[in-house]
Amino acid sequence: MKAIESIPDRKLLLFKSCMVGQEYPGVETATRYVFDRLGIDYCVNDEQSCCTGIGHYTDIFEGLTTAAIAARNFAVARKCGYPNITCLCSTCYAVNKEACELLNTNAEVRDKVNSIFKEKGFDDLVYEKGDMDSRTNFYHAVEILLSKVGQIKEAKKFDFSGVKAASHHACHYYKVKYLDVVGSPENPQLIDTIAEACGASPVRWYEDRTLTCGMGFSQLHLNKNTSLQVTKTKLDSLQRAGVELMLHMCPNCHIQYDRYQPVIEKEFGVKYDMVHMNIAQFVALSMGADPYKVCGFQTHSVPLEGFLEKTGIL
Amino acid sequence: MIPYVNEYDTPNCNTLAETAKKSIRTPESLGLDRCIQCGACTASCPAARFSDYSPRQIVKKVLENDHSVLESKMIWSCFYCYSCNVRCPRNNSPVTIVQVLRQMAINEGIGVEKLAYFLEIGEYLAENGASKVPETGIRNMEKDLGERWIGIKRNLGSTRSEMGLSSRDFRNTNGEVQAILESTGYFEREKWIKIKIEEKRIHGFVKTNYSDKDKKNGEFGFESDRKYTGQEAITV
């Protein structure tokens, strides 16, 4: 289990996520907005590439490719002096962490990756064993928020009291490297704790709480029916629990719930009363951020205006 | 047919289990051999809940060294949600094994048509340093998500600018990502896969339409056509 005290607030490389950038840029801006206000020392570096996650989990990349791309991103982080890779996306988190473990423990892969770098003249990318520590150099942005939950509570500008919020904790954060997470992967409270600090009333337990979002990488595209059934199952449960706000921590889940909620409503003839956002967007809102210029709610599929009006933000 | 060699993900071993254990996708402590067929993985699995899929069965086939598992449609149903990984009492990881099996299947040219949809991700990554939803996916999404989303996407550049971001999620990888994909054999494999898909298309094996609405075929002695049971408990 990860100790909250061990989570750093210095030298964080805020690792850009492709899905955030292309679908929900507000997650990035909201995270930066919050980080700035919490006095966190971080940087964003355009040299960083995609973690390969989307391709890796749709099986088009070999493990070696993923490891080499990760090694390159690690070099980017180290070179700019911000070696604590802090991800917006749970898949980036898992892919990087696993790649680091592989590069540290498997000399054959490490040598192969390095020989490719050398051959191409990328000597500055070479990865030596232990350059990164898979336990202490990789974080999810939400962990950083959790470590500052006291400050978040103090910086609260809006009253979300009574807002029935439920969280969906990302599988690739909690279930891949399950020994190195905050709390128990079977009863995660990461998002709930932060939401509570912002004044919301978290629904700490609901049916199918640990069920995956249903995106399933290739599944949304190849087995759309099953994929949406999984998503629907969770939405149904939240609806029964009277949830009005669902909070996530991963752009893939975000797409699945926010983009596809209207699709499910149409295809299955159901109606849901909840809206969606990333926990960082929620924290930003609570700190007084602009719902559009900072949180980017105009890119959401489920309109948030009703929620924002109800809570007095609009 | 000469199989594709992917020595890191699918090292050449005597048995499926050995390959799974030695793959670089697999953590060292994998409890594959210790599986007690308890079914905790299957009971935890979203794919098993809503389709005829069973990680426990897959593990069993692997332990029995039954290569027919590579041909099974089952292996393409996993969500990679890692629920089995977190629940297995023997520290086995069916999700990891499925990943290796899919790689092995691809080497044999099995199921490659499923990759056609996604190959674009690699090309885009090489060029832009980022990933994106493939075009076919976008067309499907446009169909599903309708005008609102199309509008959002159309305005993305200006929205991003308004939010103080660059108009596009720009990555400056100095050509390094392109070079890495090349040297780790990505393009070679992509070419190989494309040829395989073409071969299959010619032989009429491949449907050009990817929305696979087929009924499950009941392989491995499963009941077929299990209906979505919804949320109400079935009384036994």
Added chain:
Amino acid sequence: MTDGTTEGLNKAAVFICHCSGNISEHVDIDTVKKTLKAEGISVYDYEYLCSSQGQALIKNKIIEGHLDRVVIGSCTPSKHGTLFKKCVQEAGLNRAGLEIANLREQCAWVHPDRAGATEKALSLLKAKLKRLENVEPLEDIKVDIVQQALVIGGGIAGITAALNLADNGIPTFLVEKDSSIGGQMAKIGKIFSPDKLAEECAMCSLSPLMNEVAAHPKITLLTWTEVENLSGSAGNFTVRLKKKPRYVKDNCTACGRCSRVCPVLVEDEFNCGYMDKKAISLRFSQSVPKVYCIDPNHCLQLNGETCGKCAAACKNGAIDFSQKEEIIELNVGAVIVATGFEEYDASQKPQYGYGIFENVMTQMELARVLGINGPTKGELLRVSDFSKASSDPAPATCDSRCESSSNDSCAETPKRIVMIQCVGSRDEKEGGNRYCSRYCCMAALKHASLIKKRYPETEITICYIDVRAFGFYENYYRAVQETGVNFVRGRPAEVIEKPDKSLVVRVEDTLNQKIKELPADLVVLSAAMIPSPGTKKIASVLNLSQDESGFIKEKHSKLKPVDSSLDGIFVCGTAQSPKDVTDTIAQSGLAAVRARAFITDSPKTLDNEIATINQLLCTRCGGCLKCPFDALSLNESGRVVLDPLICTGCGYCTELCKEGAVKVAGFTKPQLKAEIEGVLEEGDMLGFVNSGIASLTCDNIGNSVLTYPSNVKLIRVPTSLVVDIDLVMHAFRHGASSVLFVEDPPDNPRAEAIYPLAVRHFEKLKEKLGDSGNRIHFKKAYVPNIKGLAGTFTSLAREGEMIK
């Protein structure tokens, strides 16, 4: 004694045993006799030296010839060593004056070539003679054992052990940290039994035993007492106990008036918190001692408020708020640890909803609900349906109500119950335990059966991975199957709560490959057995080895199942490993027997082949204090002293002491040198064999009709640590072509400590020897691996011959 050899040899004699052909068929005894006689040594032979006639012969010759040194050529000393030792001692000889040459297992049986065997027999006998030239008498080391025992923990294990000790005449102290003895068995209500297909009343079996403990003249019962400290050594322990104040004197009649007037409600641990009790209470109505006890954390009076209602109500003046904590010091010869288990905290597996959903409970909690003296008076109700009832201080005697039929207001009786097995057991995940808890399959079957008998309409499903109804319990399993309990083979993924508080268990029925969602009104988790906090605490107070889960580790799982890692301390019951009552009682009896044997063997004659310190040479540098068993220490006056009860004679300290002040009696350098000189011929392979498992393995080569060349010579040593470079060089000088160290494998606590030291010792030797380093070898001897060892002997011996 070490003066002139001829005179010495005059007083020495050799006895050779024919072993009815076992030796005489391979060794030409006449030749041996002739050769020795020619050297002026008296030699006698006999058909069976171990027979009473054979022993009489030895004794007579010793007395007649005023012998002071005797060599017996016979079977392995492991077989009749003790017998011969006793024999020569009865004839007045110091046991140091006896040497046994192994002419059977390590000569006759392994060397088919008669000439070779004869020659080797001669060399073995001569070596022993030579060794005796340097003999120094060994004084017997004797210690008095304190004739009392301590049993820690008053569960069924401790009760059984204490009664067995006391019945065998050993004054015994039984220390229990709780206010009553009885342990977990008092809580479980009914017990499954292997031979009857019915459940027996646990209290009916336990209660008489508890009363017997209280009444036994040889047992001193100390409840509400904990062990603070243990010092001293085996046979003479000093134990410091802390007896907490009860605030109620022994003249309490358990009338319960005090409890009725006490205004404070306290959560009742005995009833798993399902029920409250008063701040002054009995643990349960059959408590022993039957004296009320005040909970100091909750009593108003003891927390600065004025109350004293209980004292006013008590007609006997039994309540005494002035009682103080008492420190008691005891002297005991042996200790039995019986501190038991606790139930695994099932909230560590949130997927099963324990602690989240009200109607998920553990088997122990179900036991309380089904218990006639429990929160529902034995009626099966869901937690969400029964409100906390205050404990009824009037004793509910179990026999009167045991079989009372249910009252028929079954409205809230759960209709569907699902049990989940192996919760926290057989689980490699964080927070889980890898072992099988051994009791829970049976406990689930028991509860299913009890419920089925009283509420036949209830649907019960047990989700299992394997049903472990070992031994005769299979009968019980069959009987329960016949009551219509459902069994689903699969480990459930999760428990789901519905808005009406009913539950659903999601599981794959792996036998028909269907995912089932089993509806349930009540889910019962068969939670693992883990060592109780008291067990973990006592292990650290007494410094006992624990296994990875915290159970107290026994010395040897098969041969010494109740000996802890420390001499004189024994362990039994669930403090040692998960088990049921039957096994607990069996093991506790053994612990009592072992403890009694240890105590009554007093004064104890200790193995005298242990370290001795020459205080004249010792500079008190402390180098030897690194003894792996902590047998050496500095006393108040700065002298290095040895605890003879702890020293294993391993010899590690001989190497540590730079002054040569430490030696192992019986294996001093002059003695070993003499034996080397005597035994070796040019080109021999010399083996130094650990006298434990390694010697046994060498003997087994003989027992198994395997052979090796007769130029293999073996010398028994306590461990290879006594062999230093000097001795190895000595062996080379006297013709050894190679030297082999045969060590015990590290699979008992002693060898676990020695083995790594022996390996390091060997590596250092090799380094120091430089070029000759490749002439020394090391081998780990497992008893079954006799072929391998014989092979090593053979190849090294062949090499030796070739060099020659």
